[in-house]
Amino acid sequence: MRNFAWAFVLISVVSACTFNSNDKKTLPILGSRKLETKTVDGKTVTDTVYQTITPFKFVNQYGDSITNKSLDADIYVADFFFTTCPSICPVMHRNMLKVYNTFKNTGDFKILSHTIDPKHDSVPVLKKYADKLGVTGNTWWFLQGKKESTYELAEKHYMVAVKGDSTAAGGYIHSGYFILVDKQKRIRGVYDGTDPNQVDQMIGDIKTLLAEPDENIAQ
Numbered sequence: 001m002r003n004f005a006w007a008f009v010l011i012s013v014v015s016a017c018t019f020n021s022n023d024k025k026t027l028p029i030l031g032s033r034k035l036e037t038k039t040v041d042g043k044t045v046t047d048t049v050y051q052t053i054t055p056f057k058f059v060n061q062y063g064d065s066i067t068n069k070s071l072d073a074d075i076y077v078a079d080f081f082f083t084t085c086p087s088i089c090p091v092m093h094r095n096m097l098k099v100y101n102t103f104k105n106t107g108d109f110k111i112l113s114h115t116i117d118p119k120h121d122s123v124p125v126l127k128k129y130a131d132k133l134g135v136t137g138n139t140w141w142f143l144q145g146k147k148e149s150t151y152e153l154a155e156k157h158y159m160v161a162v163k164g165d166s167t168a169a170g171g172y173i174h175s176g177y178f179i180l181v182d183k184q185k186r187i188r189g190v191y192d193g194t195d196p197n198q199v200d201q202m203i204g205d206i207k208t209l210l211a212e213p214d215e216n217i218a219q
Helices: 002-012 088-103 123-133 147-157 196-210
Strands: 033-040 043-050 057-059 065-067 075-081 109-115 140-143 162-164 172-174 177-181 187-192
Touching (some): 109 147, 187 196
Parallel strands (some): 075 109
Antiparallel strands (some): 057 065, 177 187
């Protein structure tokens, strides 16, 4: 399953960075890629096309419509949770609060937390959850949408496992990964959201990504 692929990434890639000619750290681009050949000004040019996050449309805790276009100028971190989760979600979001507090005044950074239980997690429920965490403003959005759309986004694009399971605690199984995405909608890092050390690593990587000029992005 794809979540096992990310487990391998966590071991081998998440701490890995490359360095450009100015000794500035850059982050790898993760996910699939392909070569695309096209003609530009009469010349044949081959570009590398990277996996990107598909277009989406959800509603946040304020009742506002949020699409992929809402993030065109932003770096963001995505995760999947549900408000009644009795296991890893409280740990994940305690750790995410450190990320939120570090970057809540950064204009081009967002956090997206997608509920995997939209039937229960209505907009008012998500707002109450955000309030309990002390989250205000528009840096951290708690998103609700069609269950099928959320699960497809999780599994096919963020490559994290999500499914209902009546035998699991809370009735759902999901991974606790935080996914770091750049302004071009490419995955640049994967982190275990239950591990404070990996969350600290992500905070450092977000700072690296915020400082990274587009023309110097690692290939």
